[in-house]
Amino acid sequence: MGKALIIGAGGVAGVVVHKCCQNSEVFSEICIASRTKSKCDALKASAEAKGTKTKITTAQVDADNVPELVALINKEKPDIVINVALPYQDLTIMDACLETKTDYVDTANYEHPDTAKFEYKYQWAYREKFEKAGITALLGSGFDPGVTGVFCAYAQKHYFDEINYIDILDCNGGDHGYPFATNFNPEINIREVSAKGSYIEDGKWVETEPMEIKRVYNFEEVGEKDMYLLHHEELESLALNIKGIKRIRFFMTFGQSYLTHLKCLENVGMTSIKPIMYEGKEIVPLQFLKAVLPDPASLGPRTVGKTNIGCICTGKKDGKEVHYKVFNVCDHQECYKEVGSQAISYTTGVPAMIGAMMVMTGKWKKPGVYNIEEFDPDPFMDALNKWGLPWREDFNPALVD
Numbered sequence: 051m052g053k054a055l056i057i058g059a060g061g062v063a064g065v066v067v068h069k070c071c072q073n074s075e076v077f078s079e080i081c082i083a084s085r086t087k088s089k090c091d092a093l094k095a096s097a098e099a100k101g102t103k104t105k106i107t108t109a110q111v112d113a114d115n116v117p118e119l120v121a122l123i124n125k126e127k128p129d130i131v132i133n134v135a136l137p138y139q140d141l142t143i144m145d146a147c148l149e150t151k152t153d154y155v156d157t158a159n160y161e162h163p164d165t166a167k168f169e170y171k172y173q174w175a176y177r178e179k180f181e182k183a184g185i186t187a188l189l190g191s192g193f194d195p196g197v198t199g200v201f202c203a204y205a206q207k208h209y210f211d212e213i214n215y216i217d218i219l220d221c222n223g224g225d226h227g228y229p230f231a232t233n234f235n236p237e238i239n240i241r242e243v244s245a246k247g248s249y250i251e252d253g254k255w256v257e258t259e260p261m262e263i264k265r266v267y268n269f270e271e272v273g274e275k276d277m278y279l280l281h282h283e284e285l286e287s288l289a290l291n292i293k294g295i296k297r298i299r300f301f302m303t304f305g306q307s308y309l310t311h312l313k314c315l316e317n318v319g320m321t322s323i324k325p326i327m328y329e330g331k332e333i334v335p336l337q338f339l340k341a342v343l344p345d346p347a348s349l350g351p352r353t354v355g356k357t358n359i360g361c362i363c364t365g366k367k368d369g370k371e372v373h374y375k376v377f378n379v380c381d382h383q384e385c386y387k388e389v390g391s392q393a394i395s396y397t398t399g400v401p402a403m404i405g406a407m408m409v410m411t412g413k414w415k416k417p418g419v420y421n422i423e424e425f426d427p428d429p430f431m432d433a434l435n436k437w438g439l440p441w442r443e444d445f446n447p448a449l450v451d
């Protein structure tokens with residue numbers, strides 16, 4: 051039916067490629083493009099070894115460079131660009147999509163390399179331009195952001211007149227056997243978890259020290275875990291798009307060993323993003339750390355256990371108080387057997403493919419720039435069940451105080 055240009059060839063891109071290739075009725079062609087072409091070629095070979103009908107090409111591109119991107123898009127003529135490179139490339143890829151009038155989807159909001167602060171304002175500033183160009187940008191189509199936004203939109207549509215409280219709980223009960231490794235790009239991951247925490251209450255951001263707020267929660271199929279309040283990008287858009295929000299928070303689980311390692315690395319300056327001079331060359335400590343940590347794409351075979359990510363919504367329906375939880379449980383080894391990746395890449399890559407499918411099939415085609423919860427959640431929820439991320443509901447969930 052159509053063609054997607056997938057930018058990036060890391061852990062998440064690997065899953066997007068496999069999932070598009072499983073769905074060749076929609077994705078009859080894909081082009082995989084990244085800085086390192088050999089990684090794109092390896093992904094192509096691994097998808098072709100599974101016998102897909104999708105035609106795959108590969109290309110080299112520097113996604114920080116708009117003219118290079120425009121030339122690639124003009125050559126490949128995709129119906130949509132799936133951006134699974136890094137958040138730093140969001141704006142250049144959006145610029146190239148505008149110039150070539152091509153639809154756009156990503157999984158993480160723009161972040162400036164030098165400020166480690168992610169906000170939607172940079173991408174929301176493209177709304178009018180995308181409307182005028184008649185193209186759709188779907189922002190944040192991973193798991194969180196992504197499925198968590200679809201879960202909230204689904205709760206709002208089917209079970210609530212107003213949702214007053216949302217807690218998003220992201221639990222990774224997986225074990226990769228390393229003393230310290232990150233499950234997705236180490237630079238982005240460490241910037242996220244070492245930043246101050248925050249949540250929205252009564253329309254205002256409340257800031258906390260990093261890892262200041264801790265709760266313990268018993269997750270289905272994983273067990274009891276410590277979780278910590280983090281700043282997370284979907285809080286910003288959900289607080290605007292879901293009716294009646296009084297408070298919205300995001301929690302992620304971390305083991306004690308991960309936190310101790312992180313604290314030590316912070317204390318010695320290894321997580322800093324300020325460049326330093328080393329033997330006559332400028333290096334960024336966090337980028338150097340990334341180079342010595344295990345590549346997240348290599349964790350697949352070693353990771354056992356499950357993730358459990360979902361949302362708890364509290365609000366009112368017909369004047370009565372309603373508590374509702376919707377979540378997905380995903381098994382690291384099952385993901386590895388299916389597509390050669392661990393569950394963090396899987397739970398991000400599957401929704402990226404589904405989001406692109408929603409736009410390509412016209413179900414979510416609307417000129418402008420949108421967050422995922424602004425669209426009808428039903429077809430996406432059906433697709434999650436079909437494409438590997440089945441969800442469950444609980445109408446009497448344990449709440450977080």
Ligand code: NDP
Nearest residue numbers: 058059060061062085086113135158192193194195234235
């Ligand atoms: P990886 O580091 O594994 O992969 C990133 C890829 O982007 C690499 O292949 C890299 O190329 C490529 N890349 C980086 N810079 C450029 C550039 N200038 N031009 C072209 N390609 C470039 O990251 P992940 O796969 O783990 O993560 C991908 C994205 O998914 C990130 O934005 C991350 O924030 C997001 N994410 C979202 C989640 C969600 O739930 N919403 C959860 C997890 C991740 P090369 O290898 O050649 O250097």
